[in-house]
Amino acid sequence: MSTPSESGHEPSEPDLSAIVGERRQLINLAYRLLGSLAEAEDAVQETYTRWYAMSRQQQAAIASPGAWLTTVASRICLDVLGSARARRERYVGTWIPEPLPDRSEWISGRADDGGTEPADPADRITLDESVHMAFLVVLESMTPAERVAFILHDVFRYPFAEVAEIVGRTPAACRQLASSGRRRVRAARTPATPAVGQAVLVRDFKEAWESKNIEALVALLDPDATMTADGGGLVGTVLRPVEGGKSIAQYLIHIADKAPGLTLLERTVNGRPGLVAHHTGIPVTVAALDVTDGRITRIWAVRNPEKLRAWTESGEI
Known part of the structure; x- marks a missing residue:
């Protein structure tokens, strides 16, 4: 996902607003992968730290900055999930995913009290079925690789070829991981109540x-x-x-x-x-x-x- 420009000219520097504009997508992805807003924010911050640690020439050589950011954030989350399993075994009591307010109240990491100007919508978590607590609890039962493959493909619609590059496995293996995660979700799903x-x-x-x-x-x-x-x-x-x-x-x-x-x-x-x-x-x-x-x-x-x-x-x- 990081191929140099094929033109004979110097590659143009990525648009800063486009880079910053990826934040919302990254936070949404990282929260679903980790079940923790604090950890999601840390993962996204680390992703941007790695981006800005590169030279402008290195940044300009990346054909799709958004894909690069997603790949790095997903890999960071995969590493966090691996260590989180050990930490949660030592957790006092039961670990439950971090609850979030309604999207209309979510402003820059807090519920809007009406006294501030609306913050960057990139800081809002999009709330849909994939962040319902029952769904997040099922995700906790998955292996890190299952969770990443399932979320990337079934929720964010990434093709298995790209998921494979992120997870470091073959597309066929990622297909199996996502299928396993899908079975867990179906087994736990109950009829939806309006x-x-x-x-x-x-x-x-x-x-x-x-x-x-x-x-x-x-x-x-x-x-x-x-x-x-x-x-x-x-x-x-x-x-x-x-x-x-x-x-x-x-x-x-x-x-x-x-x-x-x-x-x-x-x-x-x-x-x-x-x-x-x-x-x-x-x-x-x-x-x-x-x-x-x-x-x-x-x-x-x-x-x-x-x-x-x-x-x-x-x-x-």
């Missing part, structure tokens, strides 16, 4: 939790529902999943009793209706929910403050 219907359910769930109505909570939860929390060892939370609708309802009532003044807000979390819990005006928990057949089947409660930067920096109350 956003409006899910929003109504989330509102009912919020009201039942606020009123400590355990019967209403149990009715809204699937009997086999699971709640997983992520405190990262930095805040108190359950270290193992809470299983069963009744057990989850009891745990939520227990939390409400222990934290008087807890405020629940309905927010879009990774493109789906969810809840954000505030205590003394500070976001302390972001909950993504999965709904099937009119009941909540999965709750991912992120409490690790390092993963709530997009919410705590917003000034939102």
Whole structure:
């Protein structure tokens, strides 16, 4: 992807705005590959560092700067994924991908509080099915190579010839990796619930939790529902999943009793209706929910403050 110009003239210097304009695509790609906005930003920053470390002549010799940036960012993410697997084995409790606010609220790494000028849209994360929490959790079950091949081909539509160059395997091998990742996603996929219907359910769930109505909570939860929390060892939370609708309802009532003044807000979390819990005006928990057949089947409660930067920096109350 980095071939010199074939003309007899000096290759022209790449347009700076075009280079910077790749940032949005790179952040979107890196977030899906890593499940962490902080790590995605670091990967993209490293990508640009490598670009600007080259001489102008070297930069001008690259036929497609966008392809070069994507290749480098993907390889950096592949390396990060390899080391992340070892780090997450040592993680305190369950590691959950970092939750993100709604795209309309996402401004320069934070939710827009209406008091600033809109930032570069390159800093926004495009929210669609490939960043829903259920989807990101499935990605965590893939090997690094599976994840990169699957995301590049199935989400970003890169041909396998280009994926092979990025991953360092043959196109046939990458095809198999993507196919394996696709099977994992299909096996975990549940029937989609319309956003409006899910929003109504989330509102009912919020009201039942606020009123400590355990019967209403149990009715809204699937009997086999699971709640997983992520405190990262930095805040108190359950270290193992809470299983069963009744057990989850009891745990939520227990939390409400222990934290008087807890405020629940309905927010879009990774493109789906969810809840954000505030205590003394500070976001302390972001909950993504999965709904099937009119009941909540999965709750991912992120409490690790390092993963709530997009919410705590917003000034939102």
